Structure formats: C-alpha cells, structure tokens
Amino acid sequence: MGVHGFERHDHARCVGSALDTAERFCAENKLKLTPARRRVLEILLSEHKAMGAYDILAILAAEGVGSQPPVVYRALDFLVGHGFVHKIERLNSYIACAHPGATHSPAFMICRACHHVVETPAQVSSGLDGAAADIGFAIEARVVEAEGLCPNCQSPDAVAR
Amino acid sequence: MGVHGFERHDHARCVGSALDTAERFCAENKLKLTPARRRVLEILLSEHKAMGAYDILAILAAEGVGSQPPVVYRALDFLVGHGFVHKIERLNSYIACAHPGATHSPAFMICRACHHVVETPAQVSSGLDGAAADIGFAIEARVVEAEGLCPNCQSPDAVAR
DNA sequence: AACTGAAATGTTATTCTGTATCAAGTCTTG
DNA sequence: CAAGACTTGATACAGAATAACATTTCAGTT
Ligand SMILES: [Zn+2]
Ligand SMILES: [Zn+2]
Ligand SMILES: [Zn+2]
Ligand SMILES: [Zn+2]
Numbered sequence A, B: 001m002g003v004h005g006f007e008r009h010d011h012a013r014c015v016g017s018a019l020d021t022a023e024r025f026c027a028e029n030k031l032k033l034t035p036a037r038r039r040v041l042e043i044l045l046s047e048h049k050a051m052g053a054y055d056i057l058a059i060l061a062a063e064g065v066g067s068q069p070p071v072v073y074r075a076l077d078f079l080v081g082h083g084f085v086h087k088i089e090r091l092n093s094y095i096a097c098a099h100p101g102a103t104h105s106p107a108f109m110i111c112r113a114c115h116h117v118v119e120t121p122a123q124v125s126s127g128l129d130g131a132a133a134d135i136g137f138a139i140e141a142r143v144v145e146a147e148g149l150c151p152n153c154q155s156p157d158a159v160a161r
Numbered sequence C: 001a002a003c004t005g006a007a008a009t010g011t012t013a014t015t016c017t018g019t020a021t022c023a024a025g026t027c028t029t030g
Numbered sequence D: 001c002a003a004g005a006c007t008t009g010a011t012a013c014a015g016a017a018t019a020a021c022a023t024t025t026c027a028g029t030t
Helices: A011-028 A035-047 A054-065 A069-082 A126-135 B013-027 B035-047 B053-063 B069-081 B127-136
Strands: A001-005 A007-009 A083-087 A093-096 A110-112 A118-119 A138-151 B002-003 B007-009 B085-088 B091-096 B108-111 B118-120 B140-149
Touching: A007 A093, A007 B091, A035 A069, A035 A083, A035 A093, A054 A069, A054 A093, A069 A083, A069 A093, A083 A110, A110 B127, A126 A138, A126 B108, A126 B140, A138 B127, B013 B035, B035 B053, B035 B069, B035 B085, B035 B091, B053 B069, B053 B091, B069 B085, B069 B091, B085 B108, B127 B140
Parallel strands: A110 A138, B108 B140
Antiparallel strands: A001 A007, A083 A093, A110 A118, A138 B140, B002 B007, B085 B091, B108 B118
C-alpha cells in the first residue's frame, strides 16, 4: 500500500499497469525501454513520490545497474522526454507520471510538510495559454507547480505523519 | 536602452523607479534594504534578465561587496521573500519583479532562443486554484512558467539577434 | 554474413547551484 | 547599558547536472 494523491490505493496494481503502458507505448513507437530506463521508471513508480536524481542513483548503484550520474540523468532524460516521468522544478526532483498515455500539461501540488506531490488530472494552464497568445509567444513546455499544505497536513496535530 | 517584455523601453527610468518603490516599501515596513541587498536588486534591475546567483556574485565580488555564495543567496532570499525578485525555477535563476508593489502570483514566458524572460502582468493561475480547492490543498506559493519561442525568435532568420 | 551509421553505455572529471555552521558585528528597545 | 534579534563574514561542504571521449550494441543495408 502506498499513497496516491492524498488517499490510499492498491499500489502494486498501479505500478504494474503503468509499466505495462510504458512497454506498450515504447513498442508501438520503436523506443527502447532499456534495463536502466525501465528500472528508473519502476523505482519512481514504486516509491510513488518525488525523488532526487541521486536518490535514484543510489538505488541503481546498490543493484549494480550503474553508479555514475550520467546513467540516471540519461534515463531521466528519456523518461521525461516521452512523458513517463515529470520533473518537479521546485524540488529539483522527479516523479512518475500519474496519468500516463494521455498527452497532458501536468500541474503539481507539493506539500511542504509531508512532501507528497500530487499530479492534477485536469488541464490547468488556460490562463497561461491566453497570456501567451496575447503577446505571440509560442509555448513548448509548461511548469505549473503549487507548494503548500495538503489536506492531511493542515490540522495542527498532523505534523508528524 | 534595454529590453522589457519583448519591446524596447526607457530603461534608466525603469530601474530608478523600481528601486524607489523598493526603498519606500522597506521604509514603510521596517525592512532593511542593506547595501548588499540593494546592490543585488539594482544589478537585477539593470541587467533586466534572468541571472544565475553566481553571475550576480561575480559582479559583487568585482566590486568588493562580497565574494562568498551566502552573500548573494541571503540577499536573494530577502528580495524573493518580499517580492522584489522572482526565482525562475526552470532556469535556476533570478529576475527582478516587473510589477513591484502589486501583490501577485507571477507567471513567466522564457524564450529558449534569445533567453529573454517576460513576467506576465495578469493573474494566470485560476485553474490551479480551482484544482487545489477541489482536493482541499492550501496553496502558499506558485510556480508558473512557460518555455518556448518569443515573437522575435519565431521567424527563421531571427536566430542570432 | 559483413558493413555501416545511429543510438546507447561506461567512465572520468568538472561545473554549477545551494546550505550548514559558527563566530563576530550591529541595531533596536526597554 | 544589557538583552535579544537581525545581519554579516568566512570556511567548508553538499547536491544537481553536464562535458567529453571511448566503447559497445543494434537495426538496417549490402
Ligand atoms: Zn503526467
Ligand atoms: Zn502533507
Ligand atoms: Zn513580479
Ligand atoms: Zn526570443
């Protein structure tokens, strides 16, 4: 059992299904989900939280998959490039996409107390698109993140969960 | 003459007026705009672009104001904390606020070709606020950034401006 | 099957970004 | 003036990301 959004869910199924989706997508698009890439995605899916590149690297190193920074950064570049993983700029960290498959411009809620990160299902950037259109700016990538307190951490006694 | 938004403007007046606003705000709120803080703000206003902390530090060091990282990071913490400067998370860099005074949740357009960064005047995050309200998340800070091509850099011959 | 070019890995080193820590100074306020 | 809060100085370190180059793997072609 892990935590998704701010509620519990069946995590093993969640991980397996996301991996399957990635496998299928790569097969269909002639992309190579190599061992290192697959393992990094699996780690991010399992941990189900935002992780620093070096946190991931420590796990890879312990498993003998690779122990130098480029190993994990290359895998992350691939996974981010194809939408399997998102970078949380505010935290300099990475998280598996919570809605794989659907093309989307994700937005994130980052709890500063429990450090959970939720990817919102909905498209959220309409105002930004409008502002860009007004000045003729052509958007290629978006960063939309909110930091604050999740529902669980707003009650005064919820600090140590 | 500098560049503001993606058009030209009277930059000297722009800098002076922003500094005045900051001075006034600090006086009214019993904040200390110390020499290092003032100089960092002035540098960011003058350059009128997003700068890395170490770029700023190099200028400070050349002037003898201070030469160690904490000098610039402390100044930036103060300036960001009070809204005089914004951090561009996507670039790990900092830019003077283009609309000082007004409380706002800024959004930025980052041109990947000419590296100009524009702060949009308008509030842009309504969708994010709605999504947060839906799940009971209490937003304290927002990061809204778009990367792409500014109007000047969209024509094929505009690469080297 | 051998050739070839593109993509992916392995490896070393380095650069860039940001903090922790502790000592010393300064300013405010009672 | 004394206490406390804030600011600065300085050293060291931690964390994040990339440069560069050699080597290997692999799909497609001859
Ligand atoms: Zn996603
Ligand atoms: Zn929380
Ligand atoms: Zn601003
Ligand atoms: Zn441009």
